[in-house]
Amino acid sequence: MNPLLDAQKTWRRWRKENRDADAGYRVGVAATFTADPLIPYVGAGLLEQGLMPAIELADYNQVLALCYSPDSYFSDETDAIVLLWRVEDLAEEALDTLVRAEDEAYAALLAQVDMLLDAIVHLSNRFQGTLCLNLPPCPDHPAWDLAAVGRSAASSLHQEICRHVQERLREHGNIRLLDLDALERSLGAERARDPAKWYLYRQPYVEEFHFELAGLLARTLIRETRPPKKCIVVDCDNTLWGGVIGEDGLGGIQLGRDFPGSVFRDFQRQLLAWRAQGVFLAVSSKNNEADAWQVFDEHDEMLLRREHLSSYQVNWDPKYLAIQQIAADLNIGTDSVVFVDDNPFEIEQMRSMLPEVTCFQVPEDLATFPKRLREARWFEQSTITEEDRQRVFMVAADKSREQLRSTGSEAAYLEALELEVSVFAAMPSHLARVHQLINKTNQFNLSTRRKTLEEVTALSQAEDWLVLCMNAQDRFGKYGLTGVCLVRIDDDVGEIETLLMSCRVLGRGIETAFLSGIASLAADRGVTRLEGDFLETPKNVPAADFYPRHSFSQQTDTRWTSAIAGLPGTPGYIRLALTERPETA
Amino acid sequence: MDPLIALFSEVLEVSAEDLSDESSPDSVEEWDSLAAMSLVSAIEMTFDVELSTGEMMKMNTIGIARQVLTEKGVTI
Numbered sequence: 001m002n003p004l005l006d007a008q009k010t011w012r013r014w015r016k017e018n019r020d021a022d023a024g025y026r027v028g029v030a031a032t033f034t035a036d037p038l039i040p041y042v043g044a045g046l047l048e049q050g051l052m053p054a055i056e057l058a059d060y061n062q063v064l065a066l067c068y069s070p071d072s073y074f075s076d077e078t079d080a081i082v083l084l085w086r087v088e089d090l091a092e093e094a095l096d097t098l099v100r101a102e103d104e105a106y107a108a109l110l111a112q113v114d115m116l117l118d119a120i121v122h123l124s125n126r127f128q129g130t131l132c133l134n135l136p137p138c139p140d141h142p143a144w145d146l147a148a149v150g151r152s153a154a155s156s157l158h159q160e161i162c163r164h165v166q167e168r169l170r171e172h173g174n175i176r177l178l179d180l181d182a183l184e185r186s187l188g189a190e191r192a193r194d195p196a197k198w199y200l201y202r203q204p205y206v207e208e209f210h211f212e213l214a215g216l217l218a219r220t221l222i223r224e225t226r227p228p229k230k231c232i233v234v235d236c237d238n239t240l241w242g243g244v245i246g247e248d249g250l251g252g253i254q255l256g257r258d259f260p261g262s263v264f265r266d267f268q269r270q271l272l273a274w275r276a277q278g279v280f281l282a283v284s285s286k287n288n289e290a291d292a293w294q295v296f297d298e299h300d301e302m303l304l305r306r307e308h309l310s311s312y313q314v315n316w317d318p319k320y321l322a323i324q325q326i327a328a329d330l331n332i333g334t335d336s337v338v339f340v341d342d343n344p345f346e347i348e349q350m351r352s353m354l355p356e357v358t359c360f361q362v363p364e365d366l367a368t369f370p371k372r373l374r375e376a377r378w379f380e381q382s383t384i385t386e387e388d389r390q391r392v393f394m395v396a397a398d399k400s401r402e403q404l405r406s407t408g409s410e411a412a413y414l415e416a417l418e419l420e421v422s423v424f425a426a427m428p429s430h431l432a433r434v435h436q437l438i439n440k441t442n443q444f445n446l447s448t449r450r451k452t453l454e455e456v457t458a459l460s461q462a463e464d465w466l467v468l469c470m471n472a473q474d475r476f477g478k479y480g481l482t483g484v485c486l487v488r489i490d491d492d493v494g495e496i497e498t499l500l501m502s503c504r505v506l507g508r509g510i511e512t513a514f515l516s517g518i519a520s521l522a523a524d525r526g527v528t529r530l531e532g533d534f535l536e537t538p539k540n541v542p543a544a545d546f547y548p549r550h551s552f553s554q555q556t557d558t559r560w561t562s563a564i565a566g567l568p569g570t571p572g573y574i575r576l577a578l579t580e581r582p583e584t585a
Numbered sequence: 586m587d588p589l590i591a592l593f594s595e596v597l598e599v600s601a602e603d604l605s606d607e608s609s610p611d612s613v614e615e616w617d618s619l620a621a622m623s624l625v626s627a628i629e630m631t632f633d634v635e636l637s638t639g640e641m642m643k644m645n646t647i648g649i650a651r652q653v654l655t656e657k658g659v660t661i
Contacts, residue, residue, distance in 0.1 A: 002630050008623075012598060036619055037626060196638045197622070207626045 004211050007044035014047055023054030027221065028074035029082045030058035030066050032089035034203035037210040038217075045218030051225065060202065061089065067119035070127060080130040080221050083120065084180070086204070087139040087161060090116060098157070099144050106157070113161055117168050124172045125454055130224045132217065133169070134180040135162045142195045173435060173453030176220050183212055219377060227440065229358060229378040230336040231310070232274060233326055236285035236292050238342040239362055240264060240304065245291045256301040259366075266370045268303040279379045280310040280330050284322040284339075289314045319346050320353035331503070338378050414508060414573045418475040421510055421570075422577040423483075423517025426460050426467040433481045434460075434469060437500060441484075442539040444511070445500040446532060446546060464489045468521060470514045472505050479505050485518050487527075494522040496532030499546075506542060509571040515550055516570045520578055523564055530567075533558040588631070589651055589661055596620065596627050606648030624650075632659045 025046065029035060039055050046053040058066050058073040063083050066073045070081060088095055091112040097105035124131050138158045139146055146157070162181070169175050184192045192209040205213075237244040241264045242254030254261040275281050281304070285292050292314050296306045311329040313322035319341070327334045335356035341347055342362035350359050358378060363369055426434055435453045442448070451459075460467040470483030482502035488495045496518070501511055519530060534547055535558055547560035550568055555561050570576045586601060593608070594601040597615040610616040616624075625641050628634070628650065634657050644650040654661060 005627065005630055008627070009595065012595070016598070034622075036622065196636070196641065197625070200638055200641055201618075201622050203622065207630060 004041070004207055007211070007214075008040045010047060011040035011043040014043065018052070020054050022052060024052040025054070025080075025221075025225070026075055026078045027053060027055045027080045027082060028058065028070070028078045029055060029084070030063050030073065031084035032061050032063055032086055033084070034060055034201050035084055035210075037203065037205075037207055038214050041211050041214030042217055045214055046221065049218065049222045051222070064116060064119050067123040070123060078129060080132060080224065081123070081127060082132040082217060084134050085116060085136060086180075087113070087136045087158070088141050095139055095141075099146065109157070110161070110164065113164065114168075117165065120169070120175070121172065124169075124175055127174070128452065129174070130221065131172075131175045132178055132220055133165075133175055134178040135165055137181045137184045138189065140189065140193065142198065171453075173432070176224070178213075178216055178220060180213070183216060184209070187212060223377070223380060227336065228380060229279070229338045230332050231280035231282055231326070231330060232271065232338045232340065232379075233282045233284050233323055234271070234339075235341040235343070235346070236283060236287055236295070236314075239340055240268065240283075241295060241299075241302075245295055246287060250294060250299060253295065253299070255295075255299060261301065263366045263369050265301060265303065267373070270370055270373060271304055272308065274379050275308055277379060280332070281308055282326045282330070283309055283312040283314065284319050284326065284341075285312075285314045286316050286319075287314050318349065318353070320350055320357075323350070323354060323357060340373075411573075414571075416475070417508070417573070419508060419510065419513075419574045420473050420577065421513040421517065421574055422471045422579055423468055423514060423521060424471075424579045425521070426469050428457075428460075430469050430481060431456055431460060434467065434484050437481075437484050437502065438498065441500040441502065442537070443503050443542045444506055444546075445498075445537075445540050446496070446543050447498055447535045448537050448540060449498055449535075451498075459486060466494075466518075466521060466525070468518055470501070470510075470517065472510050483510075483514050485514070487518065487522055487530075489522070489525055489527060492526055492528045494518075494525075494527035494530050496530060499532065500543075503542070509574060511546065512550065512568060513570045513574045513576050515567065517576055517578055519564045519567050527564065529561060529563050531555075531559060531561040534560060587661070589647060589654070592627055592631055593624065593647055596623050604647060606651060607646060609646040628654070632657075632661075634659060 027042065027046075029038065029042070031038075036057060039057055043053055043055055054075075056074050056078075062073065063085055066081075067083075070078070074081065087109070091109045094105045094109040094112060098109060120131070120133060136158070158181070166177065169177070187209055192205055194204065194206045197203040197206075234240055237246075237253075240255075242260045243252055245253055255264050256262065257265070271281055283292070293306065295302055296304065311326040313319075313325055315322070319339075323334055323337055323339060327337055333356075334354050338358045338360060339347075339350055340360045340362065341350075344361060347359045347361045350357055360373065360376065363372060431453065435451065435456045438456065439450050456467065459465045466485075466487040466489065468485040468487065469481050470485070471481055472479040472483070479502075482505045484498065484500050485496060486498040488497050499515075499518075501514065505511075522530065530552075532547065532552075534544065536544065547554075547562075550562070551566055552560035552562040590601050590604050593599070593604055597604075597613060597620055599613060599615050604613070608616075610621070621641075621644075624644075625636060629636055632654055634654065636653070640653050644653060651661060
């Protein structure tokens with residue numbers, strides 16, 4: 001059966017059988033062209049990922065108006081707004097003028113693009129959900145050929161517009177850009193367009209293009225609702241290389257420049273690229289350790305080295321035990337693990353024992369292996385911060401810390417750690433990380449109040465707010481920016497609106513040092529008393545005793561307070577640094 | 586079931602019993618301009634044909650759609 005017709009059917013059936021009120025995820029779509037065919041494919045794509053979507057489509061060519069009053073087009077519970085536009089719809093006349101070789105039309109055209117961007121920025125500042133916008137495809141019209149015009153202004157136009165869009169929207173953390181031009185090129189720009197439907201319905205694209213665009217859109221939206229995977233655990237034989245090392249020996253396994261060894265080499269290249277983004281690499285292999293390491297240490301074509309692995313389990317135990325151990329080593333949940341193996345038995349066993357693990361079986365047609373992995377996009381996140389990149393290196397230091405702990409008493413351990421905590425006001429370069437922590441920290445989070453990047457930025461500039469960050473390090477390495485505190489100053493009272501720390505730094509008295517740093521910086525602003533709420537969530541148990549443990553007294557169900565003078569000091573084994581400006585991480 | 590009636594029934598979300606070769610936008614409430622667009626795409630995909638603007642505009646009854654497809658060598 002045709003997958004496009006299948007998707008349409010799935011969507012129609014879902015709509016017939018479910019009431020709009022039951023939807024769990026609401027998307028609003030608007031386009032400068034007829035985009036109706038997109039809807040069933042987006043719907044089916046979101047359904048397939050387990051969301052219960054409702055999709056609203058604004059009337060044709062209402063993009064600008066919608067930006068200024070989204071409520072008159074979409075439900076006020078909308079989770080995501082998708083705006084699709086093309087230069088040729090937005091600025092038809094200016095483009096015509098330009099094609100007729102009148103270069104001054106160039107500025108008029110960019111002004112029209114700016115008008116759209118103004119509207120989108122306006123919406124982005126007010127809309128709490130995800131905003132998807134496309135980078136426009138290279139302008140095209142049945143009547144003319146931009147490339148054939150040959151004017152320098154005309155030919156650089158598209159690149160210029162794309163660059164301009166990216167630059168103007170860079171600071172807006174809730175906007176996701178869809179590269180419609182790349183999508184057109186991957187299908188073939190000529191094949192993507194349908195002049196008949198354009199003239200009859202103002203629908204420029206063939207059905208297949210809508211299908212592909214919907215796929216891209218669904219993947220982008222899904223990524224917003226699910227955290228990216230953190231770790232990829234791979235098998236060795238017939239996964240990292242072709243053949244079985246225990247039987248074929250170092251000379252017999254396939255790895256290198258020729259097929260099929262080239263496929264395995266490409267897989268290793270992918271792994272290293274993910275590692276550079278902060279993804280943990282780990283190995284789970286049923287092998288003799290010596291055999292497996294011989295390949296890592298001695299095979300000339302092996303790109304992956306032992307030191308690239310954040311954890312490994314090479315033994316004959318069932319692999320679900322290996323995954324549990326690896327996840328424990330790395331202090332992550334098994335639900336953020338991707339498991340790659342060539343053996344259908346291992347995949348099946350993993351699926352039944354640990355259904356939360358994402359499994360990928362090396363495909364029989366090896367040529368499709370790297371591409372299918374690439375398309376899964378498990379590790380993509382909207383922004384990659386410096387801490388993400390550093391994470392894999394920080395974990396190596398964690399292992400050394402564990403070894404130190406196992407050698408002596410807790411007190412001696414803490415003393416020997418040589419902990420340093422610095423607390424400082426957030427600079428613009430910290431705001432992306434602050435925003436990320438505010439929106440993803442669940443456990444040690446006293447109030448779990450989420451914020452947009454724009455809100456965080458505004459608070460960091462507000463007179464009566466302190467946006468404080470914490471860095472921690474010990475003799476084994478830096479933990480990076482792992483704590484955030486927002487304090488609202490009202491005369492001599494500092495209200496702790498948000499206080500959170502990454503789990504990575506819990507349990508060593510670091511939170512006490514952080515509080516002491518917050519108190520000192522607040523005292524510098526005339527504050528004598530701190531107040532704050534503990535708002536219970538299903539996940540923030542680790543933070544529940546923070547206030548009582550630090551001598552705060554309870555005022556109401558949620559509100560705690562203490563005079564700054566009455567707070568416990570920084571533990572003796574931690575050096576606390578208060579800095580106007582932090583050293584760069 | 587007749588594959589063309591089945592297609593119209595699926596896309597228009599109307600029972601097949603209520604459709605015949607005489608059905609048109611005037612007799613089927615669900616057959617609006619938006620549905621017409623979906624019908625064209627569904628016909629093109631299901632029967633693997635490409636329709637011209639003239640053919641798209643002409644298909645004002647299921648019977649005419651059948652005639653257009655027959656002329657294009659589709660046996661239904």
